[in-house]
Amino acid sequence: MKLPVAAVIFDMDGTLFDTEIVYYRAFQSALAQQNYDLTKETYFSQLAGTTNENIEQFLTRTLNAKFDCQQFSRDWPQFLQQFTLDDGIPFMPHIPHVLELLHKRDIPMAIASSSYLTDILDFTKRTGIHHYFQAVAAGDQVTSGKPSPDIYLLAAERLKVAPEACLAIEDSNHGVAAAHAAGMQVIMTANRIPPNAHSNKVSHISNNLTSSLTRLL
Known part of the structure; x- marks a missing residue:
């Protein structure tokens, strides 16, 4: 009962x-610096709603040696901060x-x-x-x-x-x-x-x- x-x-x-779309933009922008195009479909089906560690593990598995996890973990929070300061938090x-x-x-x-x-x-x-x-x-x-x-x-x-x-x-x-x-x-x-x-x-x-x-x- x-x-x-x-x-x-x-x-x-x-x-x-x-803000999920803001996180998507931040991740997309950070990954673009590593020449990877993160699609909305991949973000919302695989990454939305889980932890940063799980996200990094998924990207490491998907991109293998092409992915610099340390660079990504430095870059996306900077984009997130920029986007929320520019556009606010709706x-x-x-x-x-x-x-x-x-x-x-x-x-x-x-x-x-x-x-x-x-x-x-x-x-x-x-x-x-x-x-x-x-x-x-x-x-x-x-x-x-x-x-x-x-x-x-x-x-x-x-x-x-x-x-x-x-x-x-x-x-x-x-x-x-x-x-x-x-x-x-x-x-x-x-x-x-x-x-x-x-x-x-x-x-x-x-x-x-x-x-x-x-x-x-």
Whole structure:
């Protein structure tokens, strides 16, 4: 039996912020300096929603000796910083309203993101939403990133809420798999990444996050 929802845990990129496309541009720009063209299809099917370590491992396997991992790890954060400073950090639809709605209902919130902790804190402070979250679990704080459940289990532990009583909000199939493996209910927002068969089976696919949350809370 599912427990009533006692806390909500958000992924960050593509869920709180419309930044997956910004990460794609940063990775694409960094790889272009190594004469590799990263397609959107490859990024969103293979790289979105997982950790930097997993991304580097995938690129190393794919490009073999042609890939300079150290150069890539230096270059893409510089592009990311440049793009977010130039263009800002846009919210995904409904997010400001959803955060205020949950805050007024005294529902604890956390972030479980594959991004590094420094990036999570930077983005949430620059957009003025850091005060909504009682806990953060970052990709550089777990041994195994999404689709492993570790990051969601860590977020639930820091909230002091049983995983089965947490509702996860995700935009990627890697993230849905991670939250489901942690024992959580999952909403997958219908953004840039189409749900795969597993996500369709185990998550609530949402075109309107406010409406979906209202039904589940």
